[in-house]
Amino acid sequence: MVIMKRRHFLQFSTSTLATLGLSQFDIWQKGNRYGQVLAQDTGRKLALLVGVNNYPKLERSNLYGCITDVDLQQELLIHRFGFNPNDIMRLTSDPEDEPPTRKNILEKFENHLIKQAKPGDVVVFHFSGHGSRLAEFDGSTVNDDDYNSTLVTADVGNEPLARDITGRTLFLLVSALNTENVTVVLDSCYSGGGTRGNLVIRSTLNNDRKVSEEEIAYQKDLMKRLNINAEELARRRRDNQRKGVVLASAQGDQVAADASFGDFHAGAFTYLLTQYLWQQPGNVGSAIAQVTPVLNSVYRQTPRVDGQANQPVYFINNRIPPTDAVIIQGNGDKATLWLGGVDQESLDTFREKATFAIVNQQGEVSGEVELVSPRRGLKAEAKLIKKDNVTALKSGMLLQELTRIVPKNLKLNIGLDLSLGKDINKAKQALESINRIQAIAPQKQNPPYPNGVQYIFSRITPAYRQKLQEQSLTKLPDVNSLCLFTEGGELVLESFGNASETVEDAVKRLNPKLKSMLAASIIKKTLNSNSSALDVEAGIYLLDEPGKMVARTATKRHLNNRGNAEEIYSRKVILKKQFQFSVTNNESTPVHFAILLFDSTGDLLVVFPYEWAVAEESMVLPANKTVNVGNPIQAIDKGTGEALIIISKKPLKNAVKTLSALAREQKRDRGTLILRGETRGADEIMGDLLSDLTDVRGGIVVQQATPISNSDTATLSISFDVG
Incomplete structure (x- = not known):
């Protein structure tokens, strides 16, 4: 029996979304109604990307990942969504960019976006940095607590009259755009501050400051240009009469994380969102729904969206195939890669000897590259190893993973x-x-x-x-x-x-x-649902509702699945109800599989196979078959769980034997789990798992590391809540 425990969230007040006049709909309740909607042909694509790492006037308030957020968005917009680099304006704490001061942000928004955008154009405004909140200065209540969330710019200090950019100003700026195809992305929060564990929180300043006269005067000027008064503005905000779509990193009672990903920092929301969009551009609702489980379970934040959730992301109907990396600088047979589409859990496996296929916009392979140096952040150096139809490596070439290198010294x-x-x-x-x-x-x-x-x-x-x-x-x-x-x-x-x-x-x-x-x-480290060539899927369903899955995942790169957005379910397992797993093999040959479940206490359950003595035979899933497996599991308290489904054309008996022994060490009642043989230590997990998954046909021999091919394996993950 798996005991799921309650996850608790820090409670804070108000919401940037609410100050922008955004609705309170539950993304999960509407998930199944999301549909693919074709965007109208667009003209120009304009973006203003703001990332504030350094706050010189605020002691100990610097952030680490906001410039990375801008890099993440810029590479995505250029190479995935077809933006012209000259139409992307950056304001960051990087000395090579213009500084993200209040004056610069407002001027660039007006000159780069408002003055240039025409009907049908696409506009993206992204802000990563600290957030705060201020009391409404004129009594025009939009939120229940009468507060107005703000964007804290690089030149804001502890002065009593705040020079922040308020949500009301941002609402007016967006209203002034001469296009409906507007996307606002906010990776900041507005209460709390400081750190939480090892995470830096993107909020600062207290709430007793007042809106500056400068901000009030600027709002009045915008209202005059838009020919609306304060009452009309308040009504529009309350009634959600605003343009486009807004994506925000957290709910009104949560904060946003500036997170470490090993050798670089980024906003947890921006990184996960852009990584997903390299794989499945889909629509807004689908994108937000897919990144929510990880943000929930790891960072305790639930992203929010308002607007037409069935609109294509950035109002662009994107047909480019799933992509793990892109060449951002090419020179003959050498290139610099951007690994923006690689899953965060497997970043450590992209090191020397890892390989990628070069694909065109139809997904056709034209060559291969191999990494020749250790990854630095999200960049890596590569060389051309198989030319086919490629004469030289060029910026913009799309790449799909072929093999990864799992280091044997993982800790x-x-x-x-x-x-x-x-x-x-x-x-x-x-x-x-x-x-x-x-x-x-x-x-x-x-x-x-x-x-x-x-x-x-x-x-x-x-x-x-x-x-x-x-x-x-x-x-x-x-x-x-x-x-x-x-x-x-x-x-x-x-x-x-x-x-x-x-x-x-x-x-x-x-x-x-x-x-x-x-x-x-x-x-x-072997998770590869985005890049596996196998055609397999897995899901969770309730025993008393066998026709209804509450969560599902599938490989996305197989020809049968290519371009299809992942189906959305609630990912909510009802409290005290029993559930099981479903695994489908759409391949023409049998596969072997195992299912592991990690609960919110950090413990491990080997869901399938049930018993090592019969594991090798029972783990085979015939071609074109679906099986329902796992002793009925009952969640008796609230919490989270993550299921890992390992599927391979090769037997998995070594890894499952070791993992079953490990589960036995938890000293918990594991139902029908019966172990025979010697208990083995965790130090053997790596060797057993990789010996099962290694691509012996690839002929790659790397000292102290093991290559894993996507052609024969798939490791899928399903994160879910119990409530």
Whole structure:
């Protein structure tokens, strides 16, 4: 039985969306009604991209990923949506760009967007940076709490009269555009501030400031040009009479994360959204629905959308095939690649010897390239290894993954919290006695683990316990007890012991849980639903409603699926109802499969096969067949879960044997799970899994790494909520 626990969200006030006059619809409830709508032929495509990393007048308020957000959007708009680079204006903290001051943002919005856009043109405005909120200055209430959310520009300080750009001003600017094809993307928030775990929160400043006279005068000028008064403006905002579509990174009671992805930072929302759009441009509703599960489970934020959710993203009907990377600079047989379409979980596998196919806009292969240097952020160097119809590598060439290289030295990074005090060295030694666990000491900076960690080993302080009390947990850890937190600062349930426990005893107690977390991290390096050539799919359904799936995923690159948007379901498993898994093999030959489930406590359940003794025979799924598997699983409390479905043309008996043994170590009732043979350690997970999945036909031999081909394997993920 899997026990799913409640996830709690930090509570904050108001919403940037509401200040823009946006509706409150539930994205999931409308998910099944999303349809493909063809955009009208567009003329010019204009974009203003703003990323504010540096706030010179605000002490300790700098961010890290906002310039990356602008890079993410720029490469996507140029190479995926056909924007002319000359029609994209950047305002960022990069010295090579114009600074993102209040004056520059307003001037560029007017001169680059309002003055140039004509009816039918496409306009994109993106803002990444801090958000705040201010009281409405004239009593024109739009929100229940009378606040107006703001964009904090690079030159804003702690002055009592705020020079922020308010949501009302942004509403007026968008209203002045002479086109309906407008997309506003906001990766900021408006309350809270500081850090949460190892995440930097994109909000700052207190709420007792007042709107500046400069801002009021600018709004009055815009209203005069639009020929509307304050009453009419308030009515339009309340009635949602605004143009285009708005995508925002979080709900009104949540904050947005500036997250670490190893060797670079980015807005969690912007990175996941743009990565998905390289694969499945689809429509607005589909895009938001697809990135929500990860944002929910990892970063505790739920993105929002308002406008016609069935409109194509950026109002452009895009027919380009799924893309993992693109050449941004080519020179003969050498090139620089942008890896914007690669899944975040598998970024570490794109290193020397990984290969990509060069494809045209019809998906036809014309050559191959191979990485020749370690990845730096989202850039990598490559060389042409198979020419076919390619004479030289050029900017704009689209690439699809062929093979990835899974390093054999993968480790689970555990941050050491300052609350450990004098025991921090003992904690490091105890954790690193577990193979493939690396303990990371905190730095005197924000965030404390700049290269990212998966979890944080901590002691419960009175302050931590007070925050946990606000979340109404059914069981609270005692002060001084040792436990694990997620990178986002959320307690890993069932990870704490008693207050008198030593560091060494706590690590020994957590050993099985850490191993299952390591297993999940390793397996996720093989996630490839976007790039696998197999034609397979998987889903979750309720036993008392067998005809209704609550979640579904499928490979997207197979010829049968190419260009089809992933079907949307609620991804909500009803509390206390039993559910099972469905796996479909659309191939003409049999495949082997296994299903693993990781719950919100960090524990592992081998859902299928049920018993190792019969695993090899039962794991075969015949051609063109669907099977329903897994003992009925009942969620008895709220929480989250993630299912990993591994499918291969080769047997998976080695990996499943090791993982089943690992699940046994959790010391929980696993129903019909019966193990025979010796329990094996987590250090063997990597070797067993990769020995099952290795592409021996590829002939690639890389010291200290293993190549995995997309032609024979598919690892799918389904994240879901219980409630």
